[in-house]
Amino acid sequence: MNKKYxxxxxxxxxxxxxxxxxxxxxxxxxxxxxxxNTNLSQFKAPTLETLRSGEFMEKFEKYYNDQFPLRDQxxxxxxxxxxxxxxxxxxxxxxxxxxxxxxAHFTRISREDLERRVSFVNKLGENLDVPVYFSLVPxxxxxxxxxxxxxxxxxDDNSTIQQAKELCGEKVSFIDMTDWLxxxxxxxxxxxxxxxxxxxxxxxxxxxxWGYVVLMEGMGRDIHVLAWDQKALVSDSFYGTxxxxxxxxxxxxxxxxxxxxxxxxxxxxxxxxxxxxxxIEGGLYYPEKLEVKDxxxxxxxxxxxxxxxxxxxxAGGKLLVVRDSYSDSLAPFLAEEFQEVHLFDLRxxxxxLKKYVEENGIDQVLVLYxxxxxxxxxxxxxLGL
Amino acid sequence: xxxxxxxxxxxxxxxxxxLYYITPLRGRNLVLxxxxxxxxGWGEPVYVLIMFLSIAIDYSHGRIVTRCKAKxxxxxxxxxVASSVVFNLLLLGFFKYWNFIAGSLAAVGxxxxxxxxxxxxxxxxxxxxxxxxxxxxxxxxxxxYTIDVYRGDARCQKNIVTFGTFxxxxxxxxxxxxxxxxDLDDQLEHRDHSFEKFASGVQRFIIGxxxxxxxxxxxxxxxDVYLATPGEQLTTLGAWLGIVAFSLQLYFDFSGYxxxxxxxGRMLGFEFLENFNYPYLSKSASEFWxxxxxxxxxxxxxxxxxPLGGSRVGKGRMVFNLLIVWAATGIWHGASWxxxxxxxxxxxxxxxxxxxxxxxxxKAPAWLGHVYGVVVAVVGWAIFxxxxxxxxxxxxxxxxxxxxxxxxxxxLYCLRNYLSILIVAVVAATPLAAKVWRxxxxxxRQVVFPVLMMAGLVLTTAYLVDGTYNxxxxxxx
Numbered sequence: 001m002n003k004k005y006x007x008x009x010x011x012x013x014x015x016x017x018x019x020x021x022x023x024x025x026x027x028x029x030x031x032x033x034x035x036x037n038t039n040l041s042q043f044k045a046p047t048l049e050t051l052r053s054g055e056f057m058e059k060f061e062k063y064y065n066d067q068f069p070l071r072d073q074x075x076x077x078x079x080x081x082x083x084x085x086x087x088x089x090x091x092x093x094x095x096x097x098x099x100x101x102x103x104a105h106f107t108r109i110s111r112e113d114l115e116r117r118v119s120f121v122n123k124l125g126e127n128l129d130v131p132v133y134f135s136l137v138p139x140x141x142x143x144x145x146x147x148x149x150x151x152x153x154x155x156d157d158n159s160t161i162q163q164a165k166e167l168c169g170e171k172v173s174f175i176d177m178t179d180w181l182x183x184x185x186x187x188x189x190x191x192x193x194x195x196x197x198x199x200x201x202x203x204x205x206x207x208x209x210w211g212y213v214v215l216m217e218g219m220g221r222d223i224h225v226l227a228w229d230q231k232a233l234v235s236d237s238f239y240g241t242x243x244x245x246x247x248x249x250x251x252x253x254x255x256x257x258x259x260x261x262x263x264x265x266x267x268x269x270x271x272x273x274x275x276x277x278x279x280i281e282g283g284l285y286y287p288e289k290l291e292v293k294d295x296x297x298x299x300x301x302x303x304x305x306x307x308x309x310x311x312x313x314x315a316g317g318k319l320l321v322v323r324d325s326y327s328d329s330l331a332p333f334l335a336e337e338f339q340e341v342h343l344f345d346l347r348x349x350x351x352x353l354k355k356y357v358e359e360n361g362i363d364q365v366l367v368l369y370x371x372x373x374x375x376x377x378x379x380x381x382x383l384g385l
Numbered sequence: 386x387x388x389x390x391x392x393x394x395x396x397x398x399x400x401x402x403x404l405y406y407i408t409p410l411r412g413r414n415l416v417l418x419x420x421x422x423x424x425x426g427w428g429e430p431v432y433v434l435i436m437f438l439s440i441a442i443d444y445s446h447g448r449i450v451t452r453c454k455a456k457x458x459x460x461x462x463x464x465x466v467a468s469s470v471v472f473n474l475l476l477l478g479f480f481k482y483w484n485f486i487a488g489s490l491a492a493v494g495x496x497x498x499x500x501x502x503x504x505x506x507x508x509x510x511x512x513x514x515x516x517x518x519x520x521x522x523x524x525x526x527x528x529x530y531t532i533d534v535y536r537g538d539a540r541c542q543k544n545i546v547t548f549g550t551f552x553x554x555x556x557x558x559x560x561x562x563x564x565x566x567x568d569l570d571d572q573l574e575h576r577d578h579s580f581e582k583f584a585s586g587v588q589r590f591i592i593g594x595x596x597x598x599x600x601x602x603x604x605x606x607x608x609d610v611y612l613a614t615p616g617e618q619l620t621t622l623g624a625w626l627g628i629v630a631f632s633l634q635l636y637f638d639f640s641g642y643x644x645x646x647x648x649x650g651r652m653l654g655f656e657f658l659e660n661f662n663y664p665y666l667s668k669s670a671s672e673f674w675x676x677x678x679x680x681x682x683x684x685x686x687x688x689x690x691x692p693l694g695g696s697r698v699g700k701g702r703m704v705f706n707l708l709i710v711w712a713a714t715g716i717w718h719g720a721s722w723x724x725x726x727x728x729x730x731x732x733x734x735x736x737x738x739x740x741x742x743x744x745x746x747x748k749a750p751a752w753l754g755h756v757y758g759v760v761v762a763v764v765g766w767a768i769f770x771x772x773x774x775x776x777x778x779x780x781x782x783x784x785x786x787x788x789x790x791x792x793x794x795x796x797l798y799c800l801r802n803y804l805s806i807l808i809v810a811v812v813a814a815t816p817l818a819a820k821v822w823r824x825x826x827x828x829x830r831q832v833v834f835p836v837l838m839m840a841g842l843v844l845t846t847a848y849l850v851d852g853t854y855n856x857x858x859x860x861x862x
Binding site for chain 2: 001002003005006007008009010014016017018019021024051052053054057060061064068071074075077078079081085086087088089098149151152153155164247272356
């Protein structure tokens, strides 16, 4: 290398490291990342204490990465190059073989752990005098296995659901959804892919509709909503949590549809939310959530300890659903069937379930979890209290 | 602080360059000393005190040795060398091996040494008792100093700032190469700074960064899959795939660090010795250790093997010398029995080669030597990497056919996902790319190089900023 060329290389390198180094100072820090759907670390000035303990350095490293100029583009570039190398996953998200669908890794658990978890549901059945139904929403990987990379580990083969079914006691009726959401027989547009968002782990309104159909059958009821021709498009730019983790910037956004209109088909459905213990009038849908990153919160406004939906026109009685977020897009259908639907979240609600059922005259209980949440949730023990 | 992190590359290092080059020549060692201490104190601030202690002790011992020698007091000089060696070994022994020894004694029912969990600090608040990063590297460096001063191989350093700069020099402080004082002596006092040297440092640094971030970090998760697989589920091909991934990960990680160290050194005017030379091309175990972590092998040769008598002794004594050296080499890599076993594993192969196997291999066809060399190294890594003895047995058993069959879906999935990176890594472990590069006309290289360099920098940055998998493998060294 001659001198001129060496100067060129030196300048090129220095421009890169100094350039981004200085840009890091100049570019304002962001609160959160839309793309990654997470809050970003903020700078905290060091104190003698945090310097001595090394706490400052540890936090600074995270801050420096989180606020790196063009972070979203770097993350995207990494995912792209993993994909180009023939990787079928990035950051624990599988790239579906259709090139459009993303699957988060599934958490498997041991037989003993599952037994323990189902025993809480059985305990609930024994504690209550009303019918208790139990159902698990299959994981997307269990419902759409044909879109997974060959031999992919960490996926759901629906065995959790089959084992849970076997473990249910006499007082609990298990409702099996695997056949409905799992094997698309016939119209794939209706029964296959559209049961789940491609970029999120949740089921779509269509998936929730099939879930509703199966649940009503399992509970011995007729169904009152007819589906897809009543659909309404509410968003065509939904990027879900699976997308956020994957960095797969090349995947198109999902669309969100609803089937039941706000207020129900007869317009008399009311929603009472209890976000912090006090009742607030609400709705089935929250259009303002379509403006933010986590658009799934459009359904019932997102997680909350308790939500009560009332429909004076419905024939069914009072249903309590032990919920996770999958219940939010199911709720509009349930509201058509029951005079009252109580959505009770064990994660944020420490009231005694037994007492709540008795005091509110609940006449049937549905424990409904997504299979992955059921395997990982730390609050199931509250079912048995 | 580690090199492969955005705050190092875009904040610390530019600041160091700026400070270093705006300071007049004679102030530069002081600048280096200060930034070295910041570099070292970043991870565990309290352990900077060890640096001060190390500088003070070895500096004064060097002075004492010189004074004794000047007065013709050889006994005094020897005592000073011994005292310095004892200090460094105690330092290393306490931080690295205390809990290992205490735990091992307790395991055989002789638990008279307490296991230490927290260390008192000067201001009273105890800190967790962790291994100071790089301690195995810098204690070896400073030990070589007093020995070399005594042997007359190195001059005594009278300036404590210059000496401190040597002890703490950040490019090679935490992961080598292990530099002997005599190799750096002149450069500490007087070094050339030129654009040619800087540009070649840039080139070397980026090669190292790519090896570490794009190859080693990419292969690590594959090894993690197999390390986490229960023994009864390991298949033969899977076990080999896993350990081959580890072999490549460790090589690119470690040699990548060395490349980055050499590159950073050049950008600051230093020239360090090479540390790796395509180890997986070796045709024997002995050759492997002349190509792998060269600075460690040469340290043990010079300061342990030769003083013991080396190979110029009877066969029995030579085998004993080898046993000592390889047991020490093994346990140097971590305070755990598997590292000792790994050292003894190399003792067996190298001993056999010295006795008769080497002569056979010389006559054997080259390909057979290569296969032997690689297989010995790779099987050795299984002993090195599976620290838990209850898992090591099943892992080795699976590698040699006593596992859950030949292959399974997991193996096919992993192979499919890592095939391209494995091919790139295997090719990159040979001199092929370097050979092709040298064959290219100068003009072509001049055009291609900046493109490759920027591509390497950009990709490295992308993987670092995403930062999901970026381990530091030498925290046990």
